Amino acid sequence: MVAADAAPAGLNFAGASFSPGSTVKANVPLSAQAKSYAGQGGNPVPPSAVAMLATPANFDPRKSWPVLIVCSTSDFKRQNRDDLVQFYRRVGLTEGWVLLAGDGPQRARNDTAGWRLAMTLAAIDALHHSFVGSEKWPMACAGFSGGAKGAGSIAPALARSGCRITGLYLTGVNEDYLSPGYARAQPGADFLVTPVYVSAGHDDRIATVEQQYDVAGSIKRTGFGRIRIGTFHGGHEVNDAQTSIALRWFRELQK
Numbered sequence: 001m002v003a004a005d006a007a008p009a010g011l012n013f014a015g016a017s018f019s020p021g022s023t024v025k026a027n028v029p030l031s032a033q034a035k036s037y038a039g040q041g042g043n044p045v046p047p048s049a050v051a052m053l054a055t056p057a058n059f060d061p062r063k064s065w066p067v068l069i070v071c072s073t074s075d076f077k078r079q080n081r082d083d084l085v086q087f088y089r090r091v092g093l094t095e096g097w098v099l100l101a102g103d104g105p106q107r108a109r110n111d112t113a114g115w116r117l118a119m120t121l122a123a124i125d126a127l128h129h130s131f132v133g134s135e136k137w138p139m140a141c142a143g144f145s146g147g148a149k150g151a152g153s154i155a156p157a158l159a160r161s162g163c164r165i166t167g168l169y170l171t172g173v174n175e176d177y178l179s180p181g182y183a184r185a186q187p188g189a190d191f192l193v194t195p196v197y198v199s200a201g202h203d204d205r206i207a208t209v210e211q212q213y214d215v216a217g218s219i220k221r222t223g224f225g226r227i228r229i230g231t232f233h234g235g236h237e238v239n240d241a242q243t244s245i246a247l248r249w250f251r252e253l254q255k
Contacts, residue, residue: 011061013053014126021057023089025050025081028102028126030118033161037121038104040114046105051123052081054089054099061131064138066166066251068092069120069158070101071143071150074111079103080119080147087238088142095247098137100127113153113181120154124163138254140167140247144238145207152178155194156185165191167250169243171199172236174207176218195226195253197246201234226253 011018014026028051030038039045059065072083080101092099102123108115128135139158143151148170155178159165168178182191196219200212209231216227228249232239 013130020059023054025052028122030122034118034121037114038118041110041112043108049119049122050103051126052101056093065098067098067139069141071147073145073147091240091243117154138166140250142169145172148173149177153181156181156187159187160185168196169246172207174211176215179222192223198229199242200231203235206236
């Protein structure tokens with residue numbers, strides 16, 4: 001009985017073996033829908049995507065886990081998995097989240113919202129095929145700078161595709177991409193209850209505090225009713241304390 005109740009030590013994500021507490025990458029297939037998104041903007045459609053999964057040390061897929069979907073900034077040729085590792089992994093795992101990112105095997109010729117959505121959908125499909133019941137796990141989207149715009153663009157489309165989106169964490173965002181993303185994807189009025197946490201650095205010169213308050217105001221006018229703004233002493237960066245606050249807030253509201 002003890003052995004049966006213990007968390008499985010050897011796990012499999014899309015054909016890649018891993019242990020709880022580790023980070024694993026796997027090549028994952030693109031659905032027909034994902035391929036149609038990937039090809040937008042004239043991008044050549046790759047045969048597969050690359051998914052990265054990070055799990056807490058006590059990860060047991062028989063239980064329900066909150067999943068943080070990472071969208072990277074497009075600056076400096078970064079990919080979603082780069083931001084996962086450098087900006088969110090340590091705090092996310094400490095707070096008991098699973099982290100997931102999807103990218104192309106190479107960077108896109110045109111880094112479109114369709115490309116980000118395609119690769120993210122491929123990673124989510126891999127998660128759902130790897131762990132029974134994970135299609136019901138709550139998900140939040142996180143993004144910094146251009147990644148915040150990306151998160152705002154794809155989160156409504158993920159909700160429309162059936163994902164249970166229960167939070168958006170936007171850092172260093174100077175333009176509202178969530179409102180047009182909502183209008184474009186039309187996930188339904190229920191999506192407007194999704195909590196949105198905006199994190200703003202007092203010394204941010206790229207996305208000033210005033211600009212980020214304006215973004216929050218625009219999101220509120222669209223109809224989103226659960227919006228929080230957190231400020232910190234710092235510049236254009238992801239703040240660990242803010243990440244922790246946002247993830248805890250999302251979990252409280254998931255109950």
